[in-house]
Amino acid sequence: MTTPRRQPTARQRIVAGAADMISRRGLNATSVRELAKHSQAPLGSTYHYFPDGKAQLATEAVQYGSAKVTRALRRRLHAGPVAGLRAFLKLWRGVLLDSGFRAGCPVLAVAVEEPTGEQNPPPIAAAAEAFAEWQRLLADSLREHGTDPAQAAALAALTVAAVEGAVAMSRASQIIQPFDQVAQQLEALITAALDRPA
């Protein structure tokens, strides 16, 4: 539809594989060796592309996962906050169903693991930035469609939080119902926020 996509490079394939693996297994439990294996990349080339090792690869994996969401949001928020929400929901629903409830969100996976070393390591900073970016995009769109700024920011935080939590609830129960209940509530809330412009 738009510009033709180039084949991903070997480096990009490793990042995408790491994002998938982290969304399934978490970060602390996953070694660079396992990340390389999951991406079907030689361990040597993984260290070649990511000389700083696991923290560097994990940071880029979080950014990769985040950018996929950001692209989907940007593309659909042109049509308004409800369209943007639906794109956000569709993406996560797809991850759950396509993986048989085994994969989730790499950003959440990194966010809920205490760092073993330094205080504010790059992968967790990248996770914070991902959540903040998704909230900003949703909040900006809500404001542009007449929602009061403070309410727009809080409703955007609620949306991101609830979808992240719902992905985890559906993974635990192995059924899509919790996710769909949350999706329906969020759509009603965002629709109502537009019906009451400031």
Add this chain to the structure above:
Amino acid sequence: MTTPRRQPTARQRIVAGAADMISRRGLNATSVRELAKHSQAPLGSTYHYFPDGKAQLATEAVQYGSAKVTRALRRRLHAGPVAGLRAFLKLWRGVLLDSGFRAGCPVLAVAVEEPTGEQNPPPIAAAAEAFAEWQRLLADSLREHGTDPAQAAALAALTVAAVEGAVAMSRASQIIQPFDQVAQQLEALITAALDRPA
């Protein structure tokens, strides 16, 4: 205030320590040896009390974390859904602030990790049951206070999902703001649900 509490047994201390450790580090990355060390229990006594090893201890740790939440909810839901919500929020806000944003929810931690072995392992089943129980308690209270049954169930799912997601967002950003924004939205929603009885 109520019956005096007994000192926890050695077994209970190990379960409580495991719940804290899992809420920080996740399950896959944590060995029985680390769980024992975190509880300041000898490894031998840990295997004595939990002969089935990590899966058994993790399952009880999830149930322990869940029961703490369930008790807080039951105690305050007598005063209505808003009081119950506030108890739920207060508990998680306390975990975040008391740990310097390093600890979160052991139930979520287990829910977002792909099992390495069997299809539906006991710790993940315990996580699903925990989420379901919290939702049931909130939904029952909403229904008793006049909310339509389907809406009560969906709003309860939204509440649990949003609080779990908000804990993760505050851990990533190391600030309480995302949690507080979500808390304020949920209180407004639950209050509004009571203002519109079926």
